[in-house]
Amino acid sequence: MRFPSVNRSTTLVEDVCALITRESRKAPGADEWLPPERQLAEKLCVSRQVVREATKRLELQGILEVCHGVGTRVVNRLHSPLNRSFELLMPDRDDRFTKLTEMRVMVEPQLASLAASRASHEDLQAMRLAQSNLESAETQEAAVLADMEFHRALAKAAGNPIAELMLESLAELGKASRSQTIGMVGKAPALAHHATILEAIEARKPDTAAKAMAAHLGAIELHLLKETSHARPKKPLAARS
Amino acid sequence: MRFPSVNRSTTLVEDVCALITRESRKAPGADEWLPPERQLAEKLCVSRQVVREATKRLELQGILEVCHGVGTRVVNRLHSPLNRSFELLMPDRDDRFTKLTEMRVMVEPQLASLAASRASHEDLQAMRLAQSNLESAETQEAAVLADMEFHRALAKAAGNPIAELMLESLAELGKASRSQTIGMVGKAPALAHHATILEAIEARKPDTAAKAMAAHLGAIELHLLKETSHARPKKPLAARS
DNA sequence: TAGTGGTACGTGGTCTGACCACGTACCACT
DNA sequence: AGTGGTACGTGGTCAGACCACGTACCACTA
Known part of the structure; x- marks a missing residue:
């Protein structure tokens, strides 16, 4: 039940990015935590590695903050x-x-x-x-x-x-x-x-x-x-x- | 012969980044191609995944360009x-x-x-x-x-x-x-x-x-x-x- | 009771090796 | 000389296992 196309992480970044901005617009102020990587991977039908690359990217863009042992949360640090x-x-x-x-x-x-x-x-x-x-x-x-x-x-x-x-x-x-x-x-x-x-x-x-x-x-x-x-x-x- | 510490990709980014800028300063103009991921991973004593996350990061920063099926090259697109x-x-x-x-x-x-x-x-x-x-x-x-x-x-x-x-x-x-x-x-x-x-x-x-x-x-x-x-x-x- | 230490759990971080998808270069064929 | 196919090397993805870090809970102690 997999469709291993290429550049999944790139498209995923855009999808997740849009989803996040939409979500955070809906409930602003609340510090949103993303689901765990494993869960997210299953839900999006991709491997964990792809999810990781996407989150890394979004972290670099100042949209996410990844905390080892804790989780991944939405932030707003576009200046970074x-x-x-x-x-x-x-x-x-x-x-x-x-x-x-x-x-x-x-x-x-x-x-x-x-x-x-x-x-x-x-x-x-x-x-x-x-x-x-x-x-x-x-x-x-x-x-x-x-x-x-x-x-x-x-x-x-x-x-x-x-x-x-x-x-x-x-x-x-x-x-x-x-x-x-x-x-x-x-x-x-x-x-x-x-x-x-x-x-x-x-x-x-x-x-x-x-x-x-x-x-x-x-x-x-x-x-x-x-x-x-x-x-x-x-x-x-x-x-x- | 591995030292699986954490945040390898982050430190790796800095290392590779410094190395790249040093290299490209040494031989400017020449479109430098990075070694293949597998080779790079072995040379740096990390897994391929870590190398990939680092290159993804550098690609996002406008320092690298990754071409599927071809390779990874150094570019200068800091504006992107x-x-x-x-x-x-x-x-x-x-x-x-x-x-x-x-x-x-x-x-x-x-x-x-x-x-x-x-x-x-x-x-x-x-x-x-x-x-x-x-x-x-x-x-x-x-x-x-x-x-x-x-x-x-x-x-x-x-x-x-x-x-x-x-x-x-x-x-x-x-x-x-x-x-x-x-x-x-x-x-x-x-x-x-x-x-x-x-x-x-x-x-x-x-x-x-x-x-x-x-x-x-x-x-x-x-x-x-x-x-x-x-x-x-x-x-x-x-x-x- | 209040404080303290350990321990179990869930999270992200890494490793491994296998396979898929894409471009290129080479070579046999026309 | 031109054209098509094929082998190779590259990045892209998958799967499952294990490691490292924080937290929360709980038994133990003073």
Whole structure:
């Protein structure tokens, strides 16, 4: 009762992927556990090896998490494949951080601009929540989290999932690292900057929002990264007459 | 003579990955074929299944290409995992194209600016080559290729591999699709725009380069994407007094 | 009773060897 | 010289066994 065609694992990945996203859309929040590999193999009429290759693939894509001795669960870590790719591109961690930050400096002011045009009520609500969380944060850790949440909400409001993913990737990279926004400048100034940005977005003033965000990024010393690398071409040109 | 520890495939991926990048750095250009799975398994003292899971992983990362009945070869398609991630994020192809283009519009002018600061002699050379290729292009296809090559060279000159990867991803998406830069505006204007941009970069004038690139992007109707989406918030706000 | 250790079970991880499906290259035939 | 078939090597799948890891339960101890 078997139909041993080829590339089962590839098609299986797509099937299971679709099934998973459908399932998780149906019951979001609940940490779904997949059936055991053996059971899954029987149900899908394939060998365990094929199931394993499929789950491996989905794990690499940040959709599943496989725990030895425990099971396989659905997760949402779409940024992790990005990090992996960047890791291949730039083995040095500081390089990655620098270049990702460079991208952030390029993109985030314009995200603020887009957010000012596009933000829905829910988006604004989320930003306000993050802002009030930052205001009431007691510990450094809580402040950092609230800060990250504000920027995440802003990216979401801008309506560009790719930018969102990129910033997520940067956040992941900077997590247990120095260069946490808050640590640079302190809580109070960050709060003020965010307030200015949020105000501009609520007022639907794209240019003002972009300028405020640029100022924010400049204030947290991110501009230093940009300037230093600006001043250091890979290979200096001969002086031009 | 076996040491059946766990997570062999994970460690193996790293080992093989390092080995491959080292090998391909040593002999670049040569399309390297890996030894057959059985042989590889024996050499690495693991089962064939583990080798297969490792190669699957590396295939997904765009480092290997597995051909049924032929073999496994080293490739360089680091953009493909990005496309896969974006596909998960936005199942609709047009959405992906729109959002990636949006990113491009945000980033590329600033890339031109960075390129004006950082470009090495080799970078400039590459851009000039692409430009002359565009000039001498007879067919539409050759023109499109030369156009893409110019933008790729510019991203490289800007020294940000992440941006480079993102644009590569966009190019891949737009390959067998409408919205090829050239098709929008014709060869002659594109040539003129590129010339202006290149001139600014050679003259080390970041702002001029950025403006020229922005004008170029605007001229090829990419601004339309931006404007329409700007004007269409996901959920209109109530009028503010 | 509360704490502690061991043990059984279910999970993913690996091994083995066999067979199937696909491409290629070679060779006999036309 | 062209054409078809066939043998070989490759990746793809299957089956069943065993290993390694976590957990939960339970008897034992203080």
